[in-house]
Amino acid sequence: xxxxxxxxxxxxxxxxxxxxxxxxxxxxxxxxxxxxxxxxxxxxxxxxxxxxxxxxxxxxxxxxxxxxxxxxxxxxxxxxxxxxxxxxxxxxxxxxxxxxxxxxxxxxxxxxxxxxxxxxxxxxxxxxxxxxxxxxxxxxxxxxxxxxxxxxxxxxxxxxxxxxxxxxxxxxxxxxxxxxxxxxxxxxxxxxxxxxxxxxxxxxxxxxxxxxxxxxxxxxxxxxxxxxxxxxxxxxxxxxxxxxxxxxxxxxxxxxxxxxxxxxxxxxxxxxxxxxxxxxxxxxxxxxxxxxxxxxxxxxxxxxxxxxxxxxxxxxxxxxxxxxxxxxxxxxxxxxxxxxxxxxxxxxxxxxxxxxxxxxxxxxxxxxxxxxxxxxxxxxxxxxxxxxxxxxxxxxxxxxxxxxxxxxxxxxxxxx
Amino acid sequence: xxxxxxxxxxxxxxxxxxxxxxxxxxxxxxxxxxxxxxxxxxxxxxxxxxxxxxxxxxxxxxxxxxxxxxxxxxxxxxxxxxxxxxxxxxxxxxxxxxxxxxxxxxxxxxxxxxxxxxxxxxxxxxxxxxxxxxxxxxxxxxxxxxxxxxxxxxxxxxxxxxxxxxxxxxxxxxxxxxxxxxxxxxxxxxxxxxxxxxxxxxxxxxxxxxxxxxxxxxxxxxxxxxxxxxxxxxxxxxxxxxxxxxxxxxxxxxxxxxxxxxxxxxxxxxxxxxxxxxxxxxxxxxxxxxxxxxxxxxxxxxxxxxxxxxxxxxxxxxxxxxxxxxxxxxxxxxxxxxxxxxxxxxxxxxxxxxxxxxxxxxxxxxxxxxxxxxxxxxxxxxxxxxxxxxxxxxxxxxxxxxxxxxxxxxxxxxxx
Numbered sequence: 035x036x037x038x039x040x041x042x043x044x045x046x047x048x049x050x051x052x053x054x055x056x057x058x059x060x061x062x063x064x065x066x067x068x069x070x071x072x073x074x075x076x077x078x079x080x081x082x083x084x085x086x087x088x089x090x091x092x093x094x095x096x097x098x099x100x101x102x103x104x105x106x107x108x109x110x111x112x113x114x115x116x117x118x119x120x121x122x123x124x125x126x127x128x129x130x131x132x133x134x135x136x137x138x139x140x141x142x143x144x145x146x147x148x149x150x151x152x153x154x155x156x157x158x159x160x161x162x163x164x165x166x167x168x169x170x171x172x173x174x175x176x177x178x179x180x181x182x183x184x185x186x187x188x189x190x191x192x193x194x195x196x197x198x199x200x201x202x203x204x205x206x207x208x209x210x211x212x213x214x215x216x217x218x219x220x221x222x223x224x225x226x227x228x229x230x231x232x233x234x235x236x237x238x239x240x241x242x243x244x245x246x247x248x249x250x251x252x253x254x255x256x257x258x259x260x261x262x263x264x265x266x267x268x269x270x271x272x273x274x275x276x277x278x279x280x281x282x283x284x285x286x287x288x289x290x291x292x293x294x295x296x297x298x299x300x301x302x303x304x305x306x307x308x309x310x311x312x313x314x315x316x317x318x319x320x321x322x323x324x325x326x327x328x329x330x331x332x333x334x335x336x337x338x339x340x341x342x343x344x345x346x347x348x349x350x351x352x353x354x355x356x357x358x359x360x361x362x363x364x365x366x367x368x369x370x371x372x373x374x375x376x377x378x379x380x381x382x383x384x385x386x387x388x389x390x391x392x393x394x395x396x397x398x399x400x401x402x403x404x405x406x407x408x409x410x411x412x413x414x415x416x417x418x419x420x421x422x423x424x425x426x427x428x429x430x431x432x433x434x435x436x437x438x439x440x441x442x443x444x445x446x447x448x449x450x
Numbered sequence: 451x452x453x454x455x456x457x458x459x460x461x462x463x464x465x466x467x468x469x470x471x472x473x474x475x476x477x478x479x480x481x482x483x484x485x486x487x488x489x490x491x492x493x494x495x496x497x498x499x500x501x502x503x504x505x506x507x508x509x510x511x512x513x514x515x516x517x518x519x520x521x522x523x524x525x526x527x528x529x530x531x532x533x534x535x536x537x538x539x540x541x542x543x544x545x546x547x548x549x550x551x552x553x554x555x556x557x558x559x560x561x562x563x564x565x566x567x568x569x570x571x572x573x574x575x576x577x578x579x580x581x582x583x584x585x586x587x588x589x590x591x592x593x594x595x596x597x598x599x600x601x602x603x604x605x606x607x608x609x610x611x612x613x614x615x616x617x618x619x620x621x622x623x624x625x626x627x628x629x630x631x632x633x634x635x636x637x638x639x640x641x642x643x644x645x646x647x648x649x650x651x652x653x654x655x656x657x658x659x660x661x662x663x664x665x666x667x668x669x670x671x672x673x674x675x676x677x678x679x680x681x682x683x684x685x686x687x688x689x690x691x692x693x694x695x696x697x698x699x700x701x702x703x704x705x706x707x708x709x710x711x712x713x714x715x716x717x718x719x720x721x722x723x724x725x726x727x728x729x730x731x732x733x734x735x736x737x738x739x740x741x742x743x744x745x746x747x748x749x750x751x752x753x754x755x756x757x758x759x760x761x762x763x764x765x766x767x768x769x770x771x772x773x774x775x776x777x778x779x780x781x782x783x784x785x786x787x788x789x790x791x792x793x794x795x796x797x798x799x800x801x802x803x804x805x806x807x808x809x810x811x812x813x814x815x816x817x818x819x820x821x822x823x824x825x826x827x828x829x830x831x832x833x834x835x836x837x838x839x840x841x842x843x844x845x846x847x848x849x850x851x852x853x854x855x856x857x858x859x860x861x862x863x864x865x866x
Contacts, residue, residue, distance in 0.1 A: 046473075046489070047487065048476060049474065049476030049477025052468050071492070073491035074489070172654075234738075316741070317737040317739075320733055320736070321848075323733075324731075333756055336733075336754050338751040338753070338754065339749035340750060341750040348753065421753075
């Protein structure tokens with residue numbers, strides 16, 4: 035099966051938002067074994083939407099539209115598809131009831147235009163919206179499958195994952211499904227990883243091997259077609275074993291989770307707690323950790339010791355280490371070690387993890403942009419420190435410093 | 451003039467990356483007064499690329515392609531356009547020379563495939579690449595303008611801004627350019643802002659009034675066509691004055707900068723410093739502030755006091771405020787006030803700003819998800835506290851809590 039994704043919305047064409055729905059759906063469709071040959075973005079304009087539908091029908095088996103299901107006069111997607119397919123619009127009563135209750139419970143009058151959000155095409159299947167008001171729909175006509183999803187990602191994603199995927203599996207039931215496995219890596223860069231696996235990647239036939247990098251992490255996805263999950267994983271196993279033989283020490287997960295999830299799990303399993311001292315990363319490491327629900331069980335918090343004064347006042351690093359002629363300075367292995375030990379001791383955590391460096395854009399203490407020190411101090415032990423040379427702009431260096439610090443902690447935890 | 455943006459790359463169709471180039475170019479073209487009616491994403495496939503070019507030529511005056519200018523066999527964009535327009539490929543000698551020197555200086559052998567990156571279409575204008583190797587090109591044929599840009603944003607953006615825009619201004623010289631002005635708002639929600647400006651937005655003709663919201667901030671862009679910046683701003687002035695009369699108190703900037711930039715500027719101007727105590731925002735406020743280069747001059751840092759133990763140990767909030775029967779709890783106005791005062795006093799900052807609340811997904815202390823308290827303590831004064839009821843998921847609540855805290859500080863600073 036091949037698909038085309040049509041994102042509807044003038045705000046996309048004005049550049050006010052990026053078409054992240056296109057990315058999300060492409061990823062999920064790849065996982066289902068559906069090839070996406072085109073993504074299109076079109077404005078809230080009837081004739082151009084119709085033109086896009088016609089074109090997509092001429093070249094795709096599945097057309098997924100996102101956006102334009104809301105209550106306003108700009109929201110045209112259902113009307114345009116209904117006219118295009120020659121079907122009427124009918125009311126989806128459960129959605130209408132939910133909406134009526136929703137407005138009543140808030141003491142707000144529901145205006146008529148809101149009811150449009152409960153519209154379906156005649157003969158279509160409803161896709162419930164658990165996080166919003168507009169109902170989605172799916173239908174098949176003349177051998178082409180159509181799916182309409184809302185534009186806001188927080189509505190589109192759960193609708194697609196919880197209902198859309200199931201609907202698609204139904205219409206794809208005669209196709210051999212894809213089975214895939216994700217390996218996630220820490221402590222090895224994308225190019226080195228590719229280099230170590232180059233012959234496998236080049237010689238790949240089945241399973242396919244797709245390496246990729248995003249947000250400071252590197253992953254490899256192994257994919258095959260098989261009648262069952264078990265058969266698929268059996269076909270993947272020998273290739274996975276070869277990858278593990280070569281670079282297994284860097285694998286932190288066999289599913290698509292960030293490194294912080296695994297670090298928090300390892301801490302929880304071993305019943306230990308973490309506190310951090312962040313200088314150049316400026317709170318990003320804490321922000322990452324606290325993005326994971328339940329992190330409060332093992333992550334106590336920490337100090338964003340951006341200024342030298344705070345490194346001294348809040349963590350107790352002696353000022354003569356940080357400043358003055360001949361001092362190692364704030365960007366030094368010594369400072370990183372004292373920060374890690376200090377934050378561990380002042381918070382009572384089992385682990386203290388520290389980051390201090392130069393995020394740029396300008397050098398600091400005569401030290402170059404990208405020089406970063408990480409300190410890791412376990413209870414009862416002296417801190418270990420690591421020197422990193424990171425590349426990129428300020429934003430990238432903050433991110434890479436945070437992920438590198440997590441990597442050092444993960445390497446310690448997994449050997450325990 | 452109207453434009454179509456074609457992003458080339460199988461990695462986009464696999465969902466490995468989002469088409470942020472499409473967003474960036476749409477935004478910049480809107481600024482130039484070019485309407486974008488379609489964005490298309492197509493894979494590294496000759497016949498589908500050609501099909502996209504043909505379609506775009508049938509409906510657009512300007513076609514901008516991003517991606518596919520690299521050295522590999524997958525990089526086809528120049529070849530496909532050359533064949534489509536019936537032009538040959540020639541070598542851009544300055545790019546070739548630069549590339550040769552680049553490889554020599556690194557002691558790396560330049561393989562032949564690299565030279566493809568210096569190709570141009572016959573009769574095209576080169577667009578220099580200051581941050582990479584592949585040269586871009588622009589040309590006009592049969593009344594349609596074509597521009598080819600590299601895929602990596604760090605090459606595409608500077609090439610477009612430094613050379614592409616100038617080339618476009620040349621071919622658009624007979625069109626009256628756009629002049630626009632951005633007003634950014636804090637402390638007022640998108641729907642309330644729209645409501646207060648509804649008659650202006652509905653009745654808009656010239657200038658146009660476009661409200662939008664992203665990343666916890668709300669903005670309005672006023673746009674008109676005028677021969678000069680001065681004339682344009684003069685045409686915008688009466689509408690801007692009317693907007694200011696209605697909602698001027700919420701405007702924090704007349705340019706596209708985040709609230710943290712303005713807060714840091716106000717602190718710097720008044721010679722004062724800031725420290726923060728973050729509970730439910732978990733480091734995000736610090737991360738935002740330290741994303742701004744130069745923030746270290748006024749932002750000292752702070753404490754991510756995620757656990758009650760740290761609120762007590764690092765900031766000195768009495769445990770009997772945080773825990774136990776009848777205690778206000780960590781999510782309370784009282785705790786927010788003590789956190790703000792405590793972090794101010796322990797760091798010696800002029801302002802202490804605190805955030806404590808329930809980010810979810812589960813309630814805490816029997817308090818609902820989204821309940822957040824902000825504390826603001828100025829040197830020598832008792833803290834002022836604010837109760838917020840935020841909606842959204844964990845990520846959104848962390849973001850909105852951080853922006854709301856910044857808003858409270860901004861409101862204080864601007865009245866000084």
